Amino acid sequence: MTASLAPSRTTAFTARPDELAALTAAVAETAERYDRSGEFPADGLAAVHRAGVFAAVIDERFGGGSVGPLDRLRTVQAIGQGDPSVALIFANTLATHVAQSGRGGLPEHLYSRIIAETAVRPVSINTARAEPELGAPARGGLPATTVRRTADGWVLSGRKAYVTASTGLDYHLVWAKTDDPEPRVGHVVVAGDDAGIRIIPTWDHLGLRASSTHDVVYDEVAVPADHFLEIPFQGTYRDPSSQASALSLTHAAIYIGVARAAQEFFTRFAHERVPAGLGRPIATTERIQSVAGEIEAQLVQAEELLYGVTARAVTGDEAAIARTPLAKVLIVRAAISAVETAVAALGNPALSRHNPLERHLRDVLSARVHPPQEDAALLAVGRRVLAV
Known part of the structure; x- marks a missing residue:
């Protein structure tokens, strides 16, 4: 199958750190407005498209970019740090492109049309x-x-x-x-x-x-x-893709992004907040420094699990593949804990809609609903451990 992609910008998106930071900033510009209106985040998706991301995640065989599994996760995390609603829509679209590069599935003529449309606008796909x-x-x-x-x-x-x-x-x-x-x-x-x-x-x-x-x-x-x-069916829905285990952590990457956004606000607030009785920024106090350390510890744990397990899973490591459901549970716990730690430390300002931390708290709690959900993942792991 052949199809050409017209470039959406002068240089291809490669998920360099500077590109990811710019992507986060561009998507974040409209996040609060869309959160308040509840409207479809067209501007945020347009920003992702302008960055060349939609084209970059299409397989090279079909004229796309060369962004690999780990960089795809970094990209999803960066978008999630800007606006997790945009990241979720993109992540679902990404799953279809990854599946097509593996097992295929979509008719050739239809996928060619999707590629051609993606060259000019952010095409969204979801199951x-x-x-x-x-x-x-x-x-x-x-x-x-x-x-x-x-x-x-x-x-x-x-x-x-x-x-x-x-x-x-x-x-x-x-x-x-x-x-x-x-x-x-x-x-x-x-x-x-x-x-x-x-x-x-x-x-x-x-x-x-x-x-x-x-x-x-x-x-x-x-x-x-x-x-x-x-698709094969044996009583429950299962993604037949050989890369399904790696994709199961894609949604988790969104919420690490949300937690990083919360950390960014916490850090900025800590430097700007100067109580009259203290006379200096709260960032200079051991209490806030300890909280900052705890938040970073949770995020390091989440990122090490996400990228470490994925790196092994995509090589076919059976142990890593088996651990992806549990890794998702632990990543979600860590991301939620990081945001809740920031909220608890800042008190009332953290719960005000004037500050983005309140939005980050609401958004990160959505992490629990994505499959595999915690009870199902723990049940499967427990049965395997107990050999029952």
């Missing part, structure tokens, strides 16, 4: 799996969403919950079952502007308010015959 009745598919069960055969292809009907980027989503990969006596399951690819797609504005959450994670109804959506991508 729609959860359902109001079923819940998360990793917990087991068949989807109620159904795709039935027609003379020209398929017709998709059903309702999905928690579809991130819904109001601005370019391509939906909808988990559905066929109407055969023995149903097959797979992803049905539909374009965001296809007839029969309706957004139900259900997303009004504590954190990631701009992620547009609404419910979506698919009402007799007609799709071409090759847009049903069958």
